[in-house]
Amino acid sequence: MPRPGTTVETGLVETPAAPASPASVPFAEPSPLGLLCLAIGCAALVPVAFGTAVTPDAIRTAAIFCLLFGAGGQFLAGIMSLANKNLLGGTLFTTFAFNWVYNWWSLSGLTEGKVPNGDITFAVDVCFIIIFVVLTYAFGFYSKLLFLFLLDIDFLYASRILNHALHTKAFAMPIALCTIFLVAIALYMAFGILVNTAAGRVVFPIPGPMFKPGPGAAPAAH
Numbered sequence: 001m002p003r004p005g006t007t008v009e010t011g012l013v014e015t016p017a018a019p020a021s022p023a024s025v026p027f028a029e030p031s032p033l034g035l036l037c038l039a040i041g042c043a044a045l046v047p048v049a050f051g052t053a054v055t056p057d058a059i060r061t062a063a064i065f066c067l068l069f070g071a072g073g074q075f076l077a078g079i080m081s082l083a084n085k086n087l088l089g090g091t092l093f094t095t096f097a098f099n100w101v102y103n104w105w106s107l108s109g110l111t112e113g114k115v116p117n118g119d120i121t122f123a124v125d126v127c128f129i130i131i132f133v134v135l136t137y138a139f140g141f142y143s144k145l146l147f148l149f150l151l152d153i154d155f156l157y158a159s160r161i162l163n164h165a166l167h168t169k170a171f172a173m174p175i176a177l178c179t180i181f182l183v184a185i186a187l188y189m190a191f192g193i194l195v196n197t198a199a200g201r202v203v204f205p206i207p208g209p210m211f212k213p214g215p216g217a218a219p220a221a222h
Contacts, residue, residue: 025085035186037072041071059107071098074097075093078093078094125160145185188204
């Protein structure tokens with residue numbers, strides 16, 4: 001996720017600030033990589049979520065996209081973000097990358113008739129939603145769009161939890177719709193960073209913070 005102080009480069013934050021010196025961080029902004037890989041991984045899951053591609057071949061195909069783009073791309077973006085001292089973005093991308101490895105493993109297992117244990121996945125989903133709710137609040141200090149992005153993930157995990165807790169598939173459609181929205185918002189944010197930077201002006205408008213940080217906010221905690 002973008003760092004504070006990169007307004008001129010990305011247009012993600014309304015408050016004007018001097019862009020970080022290229023020499024001050026080891027890598028170029030990795031957020032577009034993580035967002036584009038997230039969008040590709042989610043796109044591969046959309047036909048599965050809607051039940052239109054549930055053959056073993058289709059599931060294996062979705063699984064490899066989860067591994068390469070969801071896990072690999074986001075892990076790379078997360079490590080580079082942490083190296084750039086982007087705490088929030090690096091934490092989100094890296095944590096989510098390992099979840100994509102699980103998606104690959106579970107989908108691959110389904111093609112062999114091996115179903116992940118529901119009680120374990122339920123417990124992990126509960127842990128994940130707690131993590132994402134807190135991160136949703138944290139990202140609200142940087143952009144309303146980032147807040148919406150995390151909120152969509154919150155709804156997705158809430159739907160997964162409700163499906164398990166109520167022993168129903170009634171929330172399968174909300175999960176599919178949340179996945180589509182995740183693709184759309186990830187693409188928009190990635191395009192916003194890439195195109196706004198290349199154009200030197202705001203082509204993809206992205207709103208500023210939802211919450212105002214206090215005067216004692218630590219610059220490194222981003």
